[in-house]
Amino acid sequence: MDPPPVLPSPQSHLAETCMERERSPPTAELSRDSSVLSGQLPSSSLTDADWFGDEHIQAKRARVETIVRGMCLSPGPLVSGSSRARESSCYPEKARERKRKQSLPMHQGPLKSGPAWDRGPKKGGARVKEQLHLLKQQLRHLQEHVLQATEPRAPVQGPGGTQQRSPLRPKQRNSFLSSPWSTESNPHQSSNKDICGAVEPRTAEVPQQSEEPMLHPSGPRALVETLRKELNRAVSQAVDAVLQQVLLDPPSHLTQPEGSCQGLAAEGGSQLSPPGRSAYKDLLALATLPRRVQPQAGVLLGKSSLATPLDSPKCPVSPRAVPKSYQSPLPNCPLTAEPSHIWENQILSQLLGRGPDGHWSGSPPQASSSQSQTSPESAQQPWVLSQQQLPPSFAPVHLESRPLLPAVKMEQGMLQGMADMVPFSSIHIQEGLSPGHLKKAKLMFFFTRYPSSSLLKAYFPDVQFNRCITSQMIKWFSNFREFYYIQMEKYARQAISDGVTNPKMLTVLRDSEIFRVLNTHYNKGNDFEVPDCFLEIATLTLQEFFRAVSAGKDSDPSWKKPIYKIISKLDSDIPEILKSSNYPQELFRS
DNA sequence: ACAGCTCCTG
DNA sequence: CAGGAGCTGT
Numbered sequence: 103m104d105p106p107p108v109l110p111s112p113q114s115h116l117a118e119t120c121m122e123r124e125r126s127p128p129t130a131e132l133s134r135d136s137s138v139l140s141g142q143l144p145s146s147s148l149t150d151a152d153w154f155g156d157e158h159i160q161a162k163r164a165r166v167e168t169i170v171r172g173m174c175l176s177p178g179p180l181v182s183g184s185s186r187a188r189e190s191s192c193y194p195e196k197a198r199e200r201k202r203k204q205s206l207p208m209h210q211g212p213l214k215s216g217p218a219w220d221r222g223p224k225k226g227g228a229r230v231k232e233q234l235h236l237l238k239q240q241l242r243h244l245q246e247h248v249l250q251a252t253e254p255r256a257p258v259q260g261p262g263g264t265q266q267r268s269p270l271r272p273k274q275r276n277s278f279l280s281s282p283w284s285t286e287s288n289p290h291q292s293s294n295k296d297i298c299g300a301v302e303p304r305t306a307e308v309p310q311q312s313e314e315p316m317l318h319p320s321g322p323r324a325l326v327e328t329l330r331k332e333l334n335r336a337v338s339q340a341v342d343a344v345l346q347q348v349l350l351d352p353p354s355h356l357t358q359p360e361g362s363c364q365g366l367a368a369e370g371g372s373q374l375s376p377p378g379r380s381a382y383k384d385l386l387a388l389a390t391l392p393r394r395v396q397p398q399a400g401v402l403l404g405k406s407s408l409a410t411p412l413d414s415p416k417c418p419v420s421p422r423a424v425p426k427s428y429q430s431p432l433p434n435c436p437l438t439a440e441p442s443h444i445w446e447n448q449i450l451s452q453l454l455g456r457g458p459d460g461h462w463s464g465s466p467p468q469a470s471s472s473q474s475q476t477s478p479e480s481a482q483q484p485w486v487l488s489q490q491q492l493p494p495s496f497a498p499v500h501l502e503s504r505p506l507l508p509a510v511k512m513e514q515g516m517l518q519g520m521a522d523m524v525p526f527s528s529i530h531i532q533e534g535l536s537p538g539h540l541k542k543a544k545l546m547f548f549f550t551r552y553p554s555s556s557l558l559k560a561y562f563p564d565v566q567f568n569r570c571i572t573s574q575m576i577k578w579f580s581n582f583r584e585f586y587y588i589q590m591e592k593y594a595r596q597a598i599s600d601g602v603t604n605p606k607m608l609t610v611l612r613d614s615e616i617f618r619v620l621n622t623h624y625n626k627g628n629d630f631e632v633p634d635c636f637l638e639i640a641t642l643t644l645q646e647f648f649r650a651v652s653a654g655k656d657s658d659p660s661w662k663k664p665i666y667k668i669i670s671k672l673d674s675d676i677p678e679i680l681k682s683s684n685y686p687q688e689l690f691r692s
Numbered sequence: 693a694c695a696g697c698t699c700c701t702g
Numbered sequence: 703c704a705g706g707a708g709c710t711g712t
Contacts, residue, residue: 540703555695569695574704576696581703584698666698697710702703 531566535574539565543575544624546680547582548636550673561681582624587647587662589619590640594647605648610640635674643669 539562546553546561553561555572565571593616597608610617612632620640621632646665655661 552697573695577704580697587698660698662698694712695710698708700707701705 531564533566533568533571535565535571539575540578541629542680543578544582545630546676547579547586547624548630548633549676549680551579551583551586551639552670552673553579557676561676563681585623586620586640586643587666589616590643590647591651591662594644594651597644597648598651602648603652605645605652608641608644608648610637610644612637616640616644633674639669639672639674642672 542562550557555567555576558572558575559565559567562575594608602608617632617637617640621628625632643665646668650656650661650665
């Protein structure tokens with residue numbers, strides 16, 4: 103019972119100190135978020151359940167259409183990315199669908215968007231064969247386009263919309279390359295990681311993200327080469343696999359959507375054929391950046407770090423004031439505003455057959471195909487939906503008849519080129535949230551307990567946010583917090599009942615029981631190295647609960663609120679690597 | 693009116 | 703983890 107000199111001051115000094123230069127309390131933050139949302143939605147209020155259907159249909163249509171067009175037209179101002187934006191604005195659905203059950207993002211089953219080739223043929227096998235052949239050819243063409251777009255990228259990068267205005271770039275890049283979350287022994291981050299020092303908070307985040315593609319200073323040329331090779335191979339394999347499947351599949355499969363159309367998150371993908379997956383792995387190595395750079399011996403966080411939350415902070419407390427730069431520069435055209443690397447990754451993964459829900463690992467193909475998910479919708483041609491499902495303007499329209507969408511001015515340089523030439527880019531933006539997204543969100547929880555919606559948008563670039571998706575993700579974090587606080591309270595009370603009197607005795611270490619619980623909850627499988635900052639926050643939370651309960655404050659119905667407030671101010675920067683849209687995939691490798 | 697939060701429930 | 707009720711702040 104001798105309180106070891108662990109934390110200097112268990113009181114909310116940490117929080118208070120940070121507050122000095124910090125963001126506003128959660129309430130203000132909420133208001134900002136609200137304004138963010140309300141500022142975006144009205145322009146394209148897309149909340150209705152109908153909208154989802156339309157969106158899916160349109161997405162599919164646009165996708166195929168763009169592919170075809172990409173074949174015929176020169177790599178000109180094809181606007182696949184903007185098409186979505188335009189379409190969105192075309193459907194100002196006003197219905198206030200507040201019932202979430204109708205717009206379950208996670209299980210937006212039948213009309214889930216996905217790769218065109220993923221759409222199993224249901225009827226007219228011969229025709230489908232033809233189309234698949236065509237698609238295959240188109241894919242090859244597109245590969246060329248991609249490559250063309252990739253080549254000039256390095257030089258073109260600058261003038262684009264996301265031009266660098268922060269001198270921190272190199273440093274950021276370095277820190278990114280090393281270990282973003284391995285806070286110790288990382289001199290690069292010292293400036294950025296100062297928890298309360300008046301050092302720059304997270305201002306450099308946005309500029310940085312557009313830099314990732316340039317992380318290969320050694321040879322963009324070599325990268326392109328490798329990329330080309332792998333891309334070629336992977337695409338070929340993927341297409342071949344699909345084609346083969348289609349050609350070999352007996353007619354009985356016509357009623358079997360082979361799971362591709364369903365896209366239920368619960369199904370866990372399974373759209374991908376084995377070749378695609380293996381190829382994906384190869385590409386992954388190329389397209390992704392080093393993760394868990396250093397295991398970082400962290401068995402004992404030790405008093406040192408805990409004892410010096412202010413001196414050697416491991417976690418930069420991120421100000422709530424998320425810069426507007428998080429927002430898409432082009433409200434109506436968020437796609438084009440994304441960093442090129444994200445597109446690249448998305449394209450790659452898309453080419454490799456990542457499922458519509460972005461979740462490609464999981465049950466083997468047979469698993470889903472054995473399941474008879476022969477819903478009326480799924481049995482139809484993916485691109486020919488029943489009229490009931492479509493608004494009049496889209497009823498029996500085929501892709502060919504779809505008007506060319508006006509090219510929205512998007513001088514994003516090569517970004518634009520990518521978006522234009524690679525129709526897959528639009529494919530990838532999905533309305534639903536996949537298990538991968540959930541996993542990623544959980545990992546993000548290690549850094550931020552109260553993410554703003556704008557931050558979420560920034561870190562889930564492959565998600566087409568709308569009201570429902572945003573709410574769902576917010577809800578996720580709410581659930582995360584709930585679990586977190588419950589554990590904290592539980593262990594705090596336990597400590598009290600164990601006779602602990604000094605909150606300083608309470609520390610959350612990596613070998614603590616509470617850590618184990620939390621880790622298994624948020625980081626099942628230990629895919630991620632839990633950042634030290636989380637331990638500090640957890641320690642602080644635990645102590646706050648301990649103190650409150652000890653003081654008998656729990657008699658007050660709202661006794662937790664002060665604690666929430668404190669914790670809400672202690673969010674940290676999230677490693678950029680988590681922003682990558684393909685990051686969750688990497689977690690599925692195991 | 694709405695977004696976001698907590699709390700409770702299944 | 704999702705739904706829903708109820709609360710709060712804007």
